[in-house]
Amino acid sequence: MCTVCGCSDGPKIDGKAHAHSHANAHPHTHDHGHAHHHAHGHDHNHAHDHHHYGTGDAGVTVPGMTQERLISVESDILAKNNIHAASNRRVLDALQSFAVNLVSSPGSGKTTLLCKTIAALGDHPLAVIEGDQQTSNDADRIRATGARAVQVNTGKGCHLDGHMVGHAMDDLRLSAHSLLFIENVGNLVCPAAFDLGEDAKVAILSVTEGEDKPLKYPDMFTAATVAVLNKTDLAPHCDADLDAYEANLRRVNPDITVLRVSARTGEGMDTWLDWLRAGLAGKARA
């Protein structure tokens, strides 16, 4: 079979094997406007009488004519990312480690929550992947707690992807039964679509952001397993209605677990830590 144009019996042209390379240049400027979509009802005046080799998907092969064919692809646009994510997931499963993908708007308090979480977890094995467009400020803050951290700068990129996280995990050399915190780029839109291989997405929402934020950015809150409603110590100062936050979170995701936390005062941190430990214990059992 000629794989160049999909014909079934490799026609010979000028006594040579049909070896024209479509790879170089070959712009195929057909002056008819691609109007014959496999219909075979065309009335071109070519002399030979219609030896159509492939009438199926592989298409037609009449040299000098347009040779359109339809190739069924049926693959996810993010298939590559999903392969990387699946590989990360296998590594995490083998290590019986639990990974959370922390997603939020910039300024929700992800890094502070992480620093306090690391302090509260003591000498529990853990590591952090920090995603930001620029700077290593966040990784520096994490390292100041004594934890291992890798900073991923995405440049203009608006999200971490499975490939970046895989390389960061290589550098971190996680030990068994670790917690892996992946702090995504602050962005409530794009990271929703990119699986990193994590066990759960945790959306962090601070009480200064507005009760209707889950309604404005439903995709991320739908993708999340847990929402941490952070900075609850500020609620009285900004007339935040915590019940309204919860109601709106449940409206876009009836299954979501909502944890009210103030990383600053430590209020609610126990429930958050319990959730993390339960997740880790679940990986050990699996």
Place this chain on the structure above:
Amino acid sequence: MHEMSLAEGIRSTVIEQAQAQGFARVTRVRLEIGRFAGVEKPALEFAFDVVMRGSPAEGAELQMIDLPGRALCYDCVAEVEIDDRLDPCPRCGGGKLMPQGGDEMRIKDMEVL
């Protein structure tokens, strides 16, 4: 913003398929995009035009087929179709709906030369 990354994903599939199946040009790419996929179609069209330059799909037509948004209503326990993420249940008017699919982003097929 992630439409650029999606276009990169399409480009890499185009190049892979061109090598595997031996074609030089793609004239049309058809995608299936779920209503809840979070894809901004004009942004993806723009990204597609830019990202496909220099690939077999340069200048190719991009067609996007909408797939419906489906959700499970936690009130009447029916799977329903909704147009908007925040729509109430069309059967019972309930507001607790969990999306079930509708986040597809697939390359369906390509027309090639």
